[in-house]
Amino acid sequence: MPTVKFGLSAPFQCGYLSDREEQLLVYLDQEPLSEALYSKLQAQGFRRSEDYVYRPHCEDCQACQSIRLPVSQFQISRSQKRVLKKAQGFSVKIQKSEQPEYYPLFERYVNEKHLGGVMYPANYSQLTSFSQCDWLEQLFIELYDKDKLIAVAICDVTSDSLSAVYTFYDPEYANFSIGTLMILQQINLTEKLEKPWLYLGYYIRSCQKMNYKVNYRPYQINQNGRWLQIPHIIK
Numbered sequence: 001m002p003t004v005k006f007g008l009s010a011p012f013q014c015g016y017l018s019d020r021e022e023q024l025l026v027y028l029d030q031e032p033l034s035e036a037l038y039s040k041l042q043a044q045g046f047r048r049s050e051d052y053v054y055r056p057h058c059e060d061c062q063a064c065q066s067i068r069l070p071v072s073q074f075q076i077s078r079s080q081k082r083v084l085k086k087a088q089g090f091s092v093k094i095q096k097s098e099q100p101e102y103y104p105l106f107e108r109y110v111n112e113k114h115l116g117g118v119m120y121p122a123n124y125s126q127l128t129s130f131s132q133c134d135w136l137e138q139l140f141i142e143l144y145d146k147d148k149l150i151a152v153a154i155c156d157v158t159s160d161s162l163s164a165v166y167t168f169y170d171p172e173y174a175n176f177s178i179g180t181l182m183i184l185q186q187i188n189l190t191e192k193l194e195k196p197w198l199y200l201g202y203y204i205r206s207c208q209k210m211n212y213k214v215n216y217r218p219y220q221i222n223q224n225g226r227w228l229q230i231p232h233i234i235k
Contacts, residue, residue: 004029008057015118016207017063025057033135039158045222047201048136048156048163050129056202066222067203067213068161070229071190075217080184083177087143090150090176092185095140098131101149102140109168130154130166138165141185145173153182155189161197162190183216 007028014022027033027041033053038046045066046055056064076084103124110122119126131138131154139162143151151169155162164186169178183200190198203221204210213219220227 004031009054014058016204016210017061020058020061020063023057023059024054027053035136035158038136038156039160042158042161042163042199044225048133048165050132051134063204063206064202065204067200068220068222068227069187069190069198069200069216070196070218070220071187071198072196073218074187076184077215077217080180080215083180084184087176087181089145090181091144093142093144094189095142096138098127098140099142102131102152103127105149105152105170106168109171112171113174139189141182141189143169143178143182143185151178151182153186155186157193159195161195161199162186162193163199164201179212180215187216 005028007026009024009026011021011023014020027046031037033051038048038053041053044055046053047066055066058064106127107122110117110119110126114120131140133156137157139155139157141153141155142149143153148170150173151167153167154165156165157163164183167179167182169182187198200213200216200219202210203213214230218229218231220229222228
């Protein structure tokens with residue numbers, strides 16, 4: 001990849017490790033961001049928020065590691081099969097743009113599931129930071145219980161990948177393991193679109209909010225610019 005310009009943010013409180021500060025490496029080059037460029041940056045561990053692309057760049061910490069799944073090799077675990085079986089009565093639709101009914105569901109999810117967290121209280125600009133991007137295609141996986149929308153997974157689309165951006169759901173359905181179910185739906189969609197990779201963002205081993213991502217195997221972790229594949233383990 002040609003040399004491009006990046007900027008380093010000022011340190012700020014880490015949202016995942018309470019005893020640490022975080023810094024971000026942010027794309028600032030004059031070349032406009034595009035799907036093709038983002039695909040290359042994503043392969044180097046970068047991530048999108050709104051129209052910005054960033055990667056953690058902390059002086060004394062490398063806890064955040066980019067994680068992706070080679071979906072053609074994915075082997076579903078027994079526990080994940082049980083999640084699918086329990087959700088057999090639900091249906092899935094794919095949308096290409098944000099729908100009006102998303103925000104009420106998003107607001108309820110944030111205000112009930114993340115009470116006191118960094119996103120509380122919910123506001124519409126938070127949703128648009130995930131759901132709108134001027135230079136990148138997106139897909140929205142909707143989950144329905146009959147006619148009731150109960151979950152949405154937002155995905156960025158590149159020529160070789162889907163990237164899991166954010167998932168939100170009706171808290172009343174928490175006992176259906178909706179987070180797991182929606183990742184399985186994203187794996188399925190990535191395969192249908194014949195794309196090799198599903199990016200799951202960043203994995204942090206010591207953070208419960210982020211370490212669930214290793215339950216989908218085999219997976220790859222980006223360490224020092226190289227992708228290291230971790231084999232499948234039956235559960």
